[in-house]
Amino acid sequence: MQEKRSDSTLEIKNLNISFIQGEKEANALRGISLSLKRNEVHSLVGESGSGKTVTSTCIMGLLPTPPGRINSGQIILNDQDLLLLEEKDQRQIRGKEIAMVFQEPARYLNPTLKVGDQITEMLILHLGMGKGEALDRALEIFDLVGLDGGKRILDSYPHELSGGMKQRIMIAIAISCNPAFLIADEPTTALDVTLQLQILKLILSLKNTLDMGILFISHDLRVVHDISDWVSVIYAGRIVESASREKLFSDPKHPYTRLLLESIPDADKRGKRLQTIPGKVPDAEDIPGGCAFHTRCPLAEDICKTVQPETKEVGEGHSHTTACHFIGKQWKQWKN
Amino acid sequence: MSLYWETMETMEKLIELKNINKVFKSHKLISVKKDDYVAVNNVSLDIRKNTIFGLVGESGCGKTTLARSVMLLDPPSSGEILFDGNNIAKLTGKALHPYRSRMQIVFQDPNSALNPKMSIYNCMKEGLVNRRYPRDKIDSKIKNLLDLVGISPNHVNRFPHEFSGGQKQRIVIARALSMEPEFLVLDEPVSNLDVSIQAQIINLLLDLKDEFSLTYLFISHDLNLVSYLSDQVAVMYKGQIVEIAATEKIMKKPLHPYTLKLFSSAPGKDKKELYEADKNYTSGLPEGYTYFPPAIDSNLHLLDTGEGHSVACYALNG
Numbered sequence: 285m286q287e288k289r290s291d292s293t294l295e296i297k298n299l300n301i302s303f304i305q306g307e308k309e310a311n312a313l314r315g316i317s318l319s320l321k322r323n324e325v326h327s328l329v330g331e332s333g334s335g336k337t338v339t340s341t342c343i344m345g346l347l348p349t350p351p352g353r354i355n356s357g358q359i360i361l362n363d364q365d366l367l368l369l370e371e372k373d374q375r376q377i378r379g380k381e382i383a384m385v386f387q388e389p390a391r392y393l394n395p396t397l398k399v400g401d402q403i404t405e406m407l408i409l410h411l412g413m414g415k416g417e418a419l420d421r422a423l424e425i426f427d428l429v430g431l432d433g434g435k436r437i438l439d440s441y442p443h444e445l446s447g448g449m450k451q452r453i454m455i456a457i458a459i460s461c462n463p464a465f466l467i468a469d470e471p472t473t474a475l476d477v478t479l480q481l482q483i484l485k486l487i488l489s490l491k492n493t494l495d496m497g498i499l500f501i502s503h504d505l506r507v508v509h510d511i512s513d514w515v516s517v518i519y520a521g522r523i524v525e526s527a528s529r530e531k532l533f534s535d536p537k538h539p540y541t542r543l544l545l546e547s548i549p550d551a552d553k554r555g556k557r558l559q560t561i562p563g564k565v566p567d568a569e570d571i572p573g574g575c576a577f578h579t580r581c582p583l584a585e586d587i588c589k590t591v592q593p594e595t596k597e598v599g600e601g602h603s604h605t606t607a608c609h610f611i612g613k614q615w616k617q618w619k620n
Numbered sequence: 621m622s623l624y625w626e627t628m629e630t631m632e633k634l635i636e637l638k639n640i641n642k643v644f645k646s647h648k649l650i651s652v653k654k655d656d657y658v659a660v661n662n663v664s665l666d667i668r669k670n671t672i673f674g675l676v677g678e679s680g681c682g683k684t685t686l687a688r689s690v691m692l693l694d695p696p697s698s699g700e701i702l703f704d705g706n707n708i709a710k711l712t713g714k715a716l717h718p719y720r721s722r723m724q725i726v727f728q729d730p731n732s733a734l735n736p737k738m739s740i741y742n743c744m745k746e747g748l749v750n751r752r753y754p755r756d757k758i759d760s761k762i763k764n765l766l767d768l769v770g771i772s773p774n775h776v777n778r779f780p781h782e783f784s785g786g787q788k789q790r791i792v793i794a795r796a797l798s799m800e801p802e803f804l805v806l807d808e809p810v811s812n813l814d815v816s817i818q819a820q821i822i823n824l825l826l827d828l829k830d831e832f833s834l835t836y837l838f839i840s841h842d843l844n845l846v847s848y849l850s851d852q853v854a855v856m857y858k859g860q861i862v863e864i865a866a867t868e869k870i871m872k873k874p875l876h877p878y879t880l881k882l883f884s885s886a887p888g889k890d891k892k893e894l895y896e897a898d899k900n901y902t903s904g905l906p907e908g909y910t911y912f913p914p915a916i917d918s919n920l921h922l923l924d925t926g927e928g929h930s931v932a933c934y935a936l937n938g
Contacts, residue, residue: 331814476678476841481885503815506844506888547819548888549848551871557823558848561816564784 294320294343294382294465294497299357301338303568304350310568312338314521316357320465320497325488327500327508327529329544330518331565336501339518340467343499344384345374361465380410383458387470389450393442400438403457410461422460428493429456429486448479452486459490466490467499472507484511505548509533517541520566520576523595527604537598537606539581539615575609582615583608628668628851628866628928633702634803634835635667635690640699642682642689659685660696661859664922667803667852672829672836674850674867676843676882682859683839687805690837691725692716703803721751724796728808730788734780740766741776744795751799765794769824786817790824797828805837810845822849843886847871852928855879861922865929875931 301313313335320326330336341347343359345366359366361381366374386392394402403425404418413421423434429452431437442450451471458466468487472480488511491498502508508515509529516526517540525538536542546559563580566572572579578588587609595607642660660682667673677683689696692708701709708719727733734743744762753761763773769790771783780788789809796804806825810818822845828834840846846853847867854864855878863876874880922930 331816477843477885477887478678478881480887484887504887505815506886509888544815547816549819549822549842549845551844551847551867553848554867557826558819560819560823562820564786564817565814 293322293361294499295358295360296320296339296343297358297360299339299342299359300355301335301342301347301357302353302355304353308569311571312352312521312568313342313357314571316518316521316523318499318516318523318526320499322464322497323491323495324513325491325498325500325511326514326516327502327512328516328518329502329505329508331503333565333568334518335521335568336503336518337469340384340469340499340501343467344382345369345371345378376410379406379458379463380461381463382465382467383461383463384467384469385451385454385458385471388474389447389454390442390474392454393450395442397441398438399440399442399445399453403438403453403460406457406460422456425456425460428459428490429453430482431456447475448482451475451479451483455483455486455490459494459496462494463496465497465499467501469501470503471500473502473504480507487511505544517544520571521568522576522607524577524608525604525606527599527606531599531604535604537604537611538608539583539610540577541606543582575607583610583613585609628671631668631671633666634669634704635837636700636702637663637665637690638700638702639664640686640689640696640701642685642694643697659859660689663699663856663859663861665854665861665864667835667837669802669835670829670833671851672838672849674846674853675837675839675856676841676846676853677856678841678882681856683856684807686856687725687807687837687839691723691805692719693725721747721799722801723803723805724799724801725805725807726789726792726796726809729812730785730792731780733792734788736780739777739779740771740783740791743780743791744798747795747798761798765798766791768797768828769794770820784817786813786820789813789821793821793824793828797832800832801834803835803837805839807839808841809838811840811842818845843883844888855882860932863929863931864922866927869927869929875925875929 296316296318299313299316303310303312316339318326318328328336328339338347342354354367357367361377366377400419400422403422404415407413407418407421408415419438422438426434426437431449431452437445445453471487472483475483484507487498490496500508500511512529515529515532516523517538518524519540525532525536525541532541533545536545543559543561547561549558561580566576566579574590575588575593578584581588593607593609595605596611598604598606598611640660640663641658644657644659646656663686675683675686685694688694690701696709699709700707703719703722708716711719741762744765745758748758748761762776766773766776771787771790771794783791810821813821825836829836838846838849850867852864853867853870854861855876856862857878863870863874863879870879874883922932924930
């Protein structure tokens, strides 16, 4: 299983989270296990509503409870379970040990504060720097994330900057305290392709220079293909497949992963119909019993409706796990 | 000459744009800026019947403005739009009416394209009534259309919020089709949708194109998608078209440095080949040549390099 992979330092074990709304209970995460090693990019891929962002907010300790409720699970960093910590102690870890980059930089920067104030806030709080020292450090970080025009940027408000610059500032703020782990929640979704490539390159180079472990959350399999070392596919709050990048893209085992990969439009598929997955991702309130994917799966048989498949090892040396009753089985031409 | 281009060239043109400009005037009274903003600069292109024309470029390059100009939602400041041979650029009011229903647009965000206070039925009825469609046939028409795009006709009295994003986009497509258009502008129709839903909508669009012999202007920033769908691709940069070619040609051998940069930025491609091309390309450039013109230059025209592959570039224009 995943935990056997050596020297992993951020472990998420069997995390189960639900949201309570009146009488209703929405099962957002149904037993997620992930492990994050330093100097590795671990991607979490899934469609909207599959539980990607709940995972990341929970790791950061930003999950609002209520309505959220953590039913079970552990998040272990340096032999500490983050979920058991007091708010005060959590704050010591948030930003310093684990930092986060959000999807829309425009929404997460304070429009009324200068960039300089926002980036020094964490340095002063976590590292106990003075204002002047913090500003100097901020300039160093700007160099690191490829923002030139240092002083001028410190003195600007977010609206004066372009989308790409704002995302670089978000990254600068995230790495300012030299965190061991970075959670990047769709950091490039709002950006154009050319900018996207720049930001992805930046994240990779920072991973190497700062020896960070990165949890990269995305819905775009092509971006994931470019950046990851390890990929986990999430569907309706469960990891359905987890493998090294090479394995996952060359030999996907779970029907959901296989269909997803085939549904990507590409020049090579010109003139052919795209593979589609009928239906849509189930609501967290109403997840089908058994294997959650059985309603959309071409391989589904009676057993899938009742028995939830165990996560099984399919590769050699703990390199590939998947949860399916019919691993590797071929399907006949699936109607679109 | 490739077989593809030969067949392409003989196909009838549905839309011809000639030197389209769209200038947004600055308000002289209040604004400090005196400069007008040129959003679309001297764009000429032909869209042939029953083909898909892909328009790519980064956000802010003028893709959507061009599309809105073609639809006469924001009429162009100058230039000609030939629809089936008739210049419609200067038409207004009644004269434009017959053309309105022949071209329709599907917007990026179905949430803002559907009125939240109108049921799907009313939403679709509005256009048909305006078109003077026989009243007694409206019901069956709407049901047929919804059935066609994969929405159960029983849901006809539901409101937009009762549908998912993919379903809403299907409804918007059905509404556009209710006008029985020949030409459909698709402005990033799938970029707000999930991967598995995207494929459903794209297949639907391809089926509809074959069934009703539609012509698409497909706007997107997703190069993989455009290269999958389109017959021809135009690359737009700062309001200008910098390169137009048949999809196979532009994918195989992009000529403009900006196209090259755009294509090599697309994720999930084996980039080796493109980087190689990049290298070869730069080596042939004159000394001191910067990557691509930093500002738009209206003197720079598209130059045909053969087989409908045109490019606007200093280095190639000589």
